[in-house]
Amino acid sequence: MLKHVQVRSSSSLLRPGGQKADTLSINSNMSFCSLHEPALSSRSSSYTSLNETQSSTGSASVPAAPPTTTVKVYTRCLRPDLEYKTMSVKYTTTCRDLVDQLLNKYRMKHRDPNLFFLTMEVATRSTGTAVRTILVLDDDSCPAQLQACYPRADSKFTVRMRHGGLVKVYDSVLMAESQYKSLLVSDRTSVDQLVQLLLTCYKSNESVHNYSLYEVCRTTSFERKLHADDRPLAIQQEWSSLAEYSFVLMKRPPGTPRSGRDFPLRRSFLQWSRNRELASWSGREISVIEERRSKSHRSPSLSLAPARKEGEKSFYI
Template identity: 50%
Template sequence: MLKHVHFSSSSLVPYRCKTPTRDNVSLSSALSFGSSVGPELMSSWSSSTSSLQEMSSPTEPPKVMLKIYTRVLCADMEYKTLCITRDTTSKEVVRVLLNKFRMKHRDPNLFYLTMEVWMRKTGIPIRSLMVLDDESRPAELQACHPIGETKQRISLRPLCRFILQMRRGGLVKIYDGCLMAESLYKSLLVSDRTTVEELIQLILHCYNSKERPNLFSLYEVCTSKHYERKLHPNDYPIFIQNAWPDPKHFAFHLRKDMIGYQKRKESLESQSSLCFRLYV
């Protein structure tokens, strides 16, 4: 059964239209309107639709604020706050801190992170100090700390904090006249886990050089027996230095690897000749 509803024509004069229209909003399309929708409404709807699309678009991983106490780097600065992700490792945090303090020439293997946790059990505050390895993720460790214990602060000390610590290292003297003729040698404090390749990278950082470490080689030179040997990139200079019978007759010399330079030169020449042939 169809019911007919009649309205007075005088009451509908301001909204009278000659042809019936219908406003449609299609669920399959982003936006669909009938002819009766005004431009202001359409622009407002489109702007809200675009903001919804931006919110739904994939974004970067969420950031986490991490406070690290860095008195070992700078006595005047108690802590440094970093913005990291949950996947950031302790080794990466150390490198970021050295860059923040403009200490690229410092050996990152000398530093490590510790996590200090305060807990209250049976009314007695207990301090626990954990040494974090290079692959640990401080942001995840910070998120795992129990939230319910935040009200039980002990002497206004944070329940969880990260402290940068420094390992003991050894002083290594490297004769680096190949980088600068005026320079006789460089003395660097490095860790016993630092390799020859990492040591060369530190020397290049001292001169702000952009060259690659594999273009250089480190040699062990003995002045008393008049011999020298080229060290492998994965050797440990501290272990080699500790095995010297008399350090006065031994030294490390940095030299340019002529074989590596020759290969790089041939590669650049082949690339340039190829570009020239393509251009011609």
């Protein structure tokens, strides 16, 4: 920093005795020079070090990654040739997440995750003998947290399989050469999850929202779009014949709503149509049907319904 000082004398003021008083006015002009200013570079270095200190302090405030641990899971249900698999999981990893990781490890992405669940075998010691108890874990349970409550030698995690059924879906919309695909799914698997399994089998990255699943009856030329929360296996179990009814995957036209039905969710067409037709009949017709059913000792079927009037619509969405 260069400092220029100018000194001026002024005689405008008089002393008490009549003499002029000299006054000094100091005009200081400050100019900065980057070549001859060692103090500026020191300030810059101090500012830089201060920023580094603040950045290091800020990085220390970022929350650390959650700790991980290892969990030994017995997977004979998935791979009979492998007894167990040691997985590195977080304390927030749920049983559903762990099942998904195991399916990815074993390259079984086409398997339905709802078919599998985890159990925890716990050994409790009382009166000198070890009593082993098997606990069925929910999908939201965290195995790492449960393992921390017991010694490793006294706890054992095992993958088990639920009961399911085969569902045949005509999926030529995904691949023209394919007629249908049969998948083993759980009774809790929804329509969206079934569509996602089909997309995974064909290694497609499309969204499930681009497709809809329909329940089709060949004999009555009827088809119904299923809701995303419907259970295909539960609907299939209510069919009178697998040869008449089937599931068909269709491309959803853009801009159309995913659901717009005039009947309750999670209900097959058989039960819904039966109740709707019974509500339209008179009391005498219902009594006649009940009398026929008591004589034949057969459950009511759609054949007891009155003939469809000409021009009546049979297409419901």
